[in-house]
Amino acid sequence: MTVVKAVTCPVCGCLCDDIELTVRNGRIIKVKNGCAMCEAKFLSHASDHRPTKSMIRREGKLVEVSLEEAVRKAAEILVDASYPVLYGWSSTSCEATKVGIELCEEIGGVIDNTAVVCHGPSILAVQQVGIPSCTLGQVRHRADLIIYWGCDPWSAHPRHIERYTAFSEGRFEKSAWRTYINKVKALVGSKKIESAIRRLAIKSWEPAVARVEKSPSQYLSREGRKLIVVDVRRTKTAEMADYFIQVEPGKDYELFKAMRALIRDQEIEVDRVAGVPVEYLEDVVDVMVSCDFGAIFFGLGLTMGSAKLKNIEEAIRLTRDLNMRTKFIIMPMRGHFNVAGANIVSTWETGYPFAVDFSLGYPRYNPGETSVVDILLRKESDAALVIASDPVSNFPHKASEHLVQKPLIVIDAHMNVTASMADVFIPAAMVGIEAEGTAYRMDHVPIPLKKVVDPPEGVFSDEEILRLILSEVRKIKKERMEAG
């Protein structure tokens, strides 16, 4: 039995690098420090359902074949296609993405990563207005006001609050954990009283949790780190917050505009913006302006609504305005552990962060035209390679439909929904568990991923599989050239 320390968790954009694993007989049997998602992933490497053989679809059924045969078939599909898409990349290493881009250039296809359906709009907004940001270390040690906007780290980035923001013990800012515990105790107490009163059927009792309709001043006046959450639902994170602003769905843009006006001391002539009383907003803005170091983290609540990149542009402009008065930064909460890396590698190799089209022989970038969902909706692609991703689970149904109708190659550690519809399936080693590599954290800090155990026999890493396909593609092209 061995204990491996300081392992990086390959699940979400937090890339927690303090995980401790206990390994026995080549299997991970215990995970320490991680959250539920982390534990589930590390333990899944030894799952019985894990495919270890390559497969090809014959007469409607996936049948096992040798790796060589699967690679050959995949290469043939890619060479024969005139407009293939290569999609995924956010849950694999930067090294694999680099090979993927080389492959894409070789076959004249489109390479797109999952950012296109999560923080794609954020990237577009950053290209428009720039972004004042910093590393998470700085936030941890210095930020005294944290705002989560349209994101629920408790559910999607479970250790973000504890490691980097409100509950982390920084050098200059102390953890707000105790305040939270006291609040929970008080809340549990009041919930008990509440239910007792409800049992006694006293009508006039007001529940303690409806904080939306209360003035923020009593919640935000205390000393120390403060946490504000803005969301359409009262999420778990919102419950932890000192103050929660429940915005009407799709009205974030108005809220940003109103806050920007208030920061400039302009009058707002309505009583409510996006369902929030203006006087409360004034109090919140006061807290924002008077903090020493504020940080806004935003999630898909902003990018997926109808205003998309316009929301993010306003959020960044709000941060910029705040910087006239104090220090403020803003950062997207990146989902998959290496989606930031996929964008970075794509940018340094091709000049563009996602949706890169090589069909003319040189990289072109025009989201809306060269982005994968649009290509699929227009039914333009004639083959696809999906790696470390499950688009059929995540794309609108109309887009998936075209994806599965055309020849589909899937490289993944697990038999996911997309893989179950593949024409060629190649099982891969799990990056960060069975293969090493590099990943970029959501604040663009590169972090090494460890190899802790060996992959199942005959299973290779994404990078190795892509290299095999690439050299096979080159071989086929050469053969065809020579044959005339």
Added chain:
Amino acid sequence: MDKKPKLKVTLVTGRTIEQGAGKEYGKFSRKYGESVSTCYMDPEDMKKLAIRDRTNILVSTKYGSVVVKAAKSSRAPHPGIIYIPYGPWVNVLVDPETNSIGMPTLKGIPAEVEPAPDKPILSLEELLKQQFRKD
């Protein structure tokens, strides 16, 4: 008898920790399937439809309709908003239009909910068959 009650709502999708952990156990696991075929509703809205926790409901949008299980939201009150985690079920319902930026609209889609106690929730295999018919 009255016509079956229908409720106009706004559909929001997103992540839950059950879905996040479930996906790591495998997409064909029961854990994942159950976690993403659940629709979280405000208790008041459920009352309006006269349904209980864990009743099957039919959710429809302009783009499609699907049967899922209604569950009382622990995040209430959010009347008029329903929440289904990302996954193959909600994909049937979302707006594919990307407004020329590559990103479909996955939050804030107008939808309708009606009780469907006798309609079954399809398993993932059945759903895929019905939606894609690839064999």
